[in-house]
Amino acid sequence: MKWPIDGREAYAYTGGKAFDPALPCVVLVHGAMHDHSVWALQSRYLAHHGRSVLAVDLPGHGRSAGPALPGVEALADWLVTLLRSAGPRRVALAGHSMGSLIALEAAARLAGDAALQVTQLAMIGTAFPMKVSPALLETALNAPLKAIDMVNAFSHSTLAAKPANPGPGTWTHGANRALMRRLQASYAAAGHGNLFHHDFGVCDRYAGALQAAERVDCPVRLILGARDSMTVPKAAAGLAEALEAGVTTVPAGHSLMAEAPDDVLNALKDFLLAER
Numbered sequence: 001m002k003w004p005i006d007g008r009e010a011y012a013y014t015g016g017k018a019f020d021p022a023l024p025c026v027v028l029v030h031g032a033m034h035d036h037s038v039w040a041l042q043s044r045y046l047a048h049h050g051r052s053v054l055a056v057d058l059p060g061h062g063r064s065a066g067p068a069l070p071g072v073e074a075l076a077d078w079l080v081t082l083l084r085s086a087g088p089r090r091v092a093l094a095g096h097s098m099g100s101l102i103a104l105e106a107a108a109r110l111a112g113d114a115a116l117q118v119t120q121l122a123m124i125g126t127a128f129p130m131k132v133s134p135a136l137l138e139t140a141l142n143a144p145l146k147a148i149d150m151v152n153a154f155s156h157s158t159l160a161a162k163p164a165n166p167g168p169g170t171w172t173h174g175a176n177r178a179l180m181r182r183l184q185a186s187y188a189a190a191g192h193g194n195l196f197h198h199d200f201g202v203c204d205r206y207a208g209a210l211q212a213a214e215r216v217d218c219p220v221r222l223i224l225g226a227r228d229s230m231t232v233p234k235a236a237a238g239l240a241e242a243l244e245a246g247v248t249t250v251p252a253g254h255s256l257m258a259e260a261p262d263d264v265l266n267a268l269k270d271f272l273l274a275e276r
Contacts (some may be wrong), residue, residue, distance in 0.1 A: 126231060229254065
């Protein structure tokens with residue numbers, strides 16, 4: 001589906017089902033250098049099991065027009081605007097990495113909102129602060145393709161995840177590298193600049209998580225990769241405490257949805273589809 005948001009086209013994948021705003025809605029927010037496609041298994045399952053789904057492309061990513069927005073707070077405002085345009089009354093927010101911070105900020109903005117209620121918040125592969133090393137930021141600025149290869153290596157805990165996603169024979173490293181390179185190239189071709197440096201700068205600069213956590217008024221679950229070297233599980237401890245969140249750990253690195261798609265789906269099902 002597409003909506004005009006602030007004069008630019010915004011896109012969200014609906015999981016292969018027509019979007020029905022009357023159903024409880026699950027909103028899936030991707031991380032840096034990704035788009036809606038990273039939620040392939042989770043979005044389709046949820047859409048075919050009683051939920052409406054919006055797996056968004058953030059501005060400047062995938063099918064949503066750029067440029068990218070300057071920070072987590074602006075992206076949360078954009079997400080809230082998109083949700084008000086789409087029309088659901090009850091939404092569960094789930095975000096991965098940078099997207100987890102955006103989902104957190106959006107949940108804080110919607111706390112107590114009678115017209116648009118956030119029922120649950122799932123933060124996947126998250127940490128706070130989500131700092132990026134100066135060396136990686138410099139490489140992202142001056143040699144983005146090299147930085148993509150570095151992050152691709154850091155994001156996976158194994159060279160060949162089995163059974164892999166979407167099935168045996170899929171190379172998770174290669175698929176992730178191709179996605180990041182495509183997004184980087186299309187963003188530059190549109191005249192917007194260096195998406196990699198932008199996205200990782202957004203993560204590095206964000207400082208408001210604990211203040212946002214104070215306003216969140218819904219149940220929260222953290223879903224973490226046991227072998228994540230980008231957002232190591234211990235770096236989420238402060239968030240878990242501030243949000244009084246449950247924590248689920250899955251056997252994966254930072255690319256949880258690719259390395260352990262069934263484990264992530266099962267964790268989301270256990271949290272989002274539970275009767276409340």
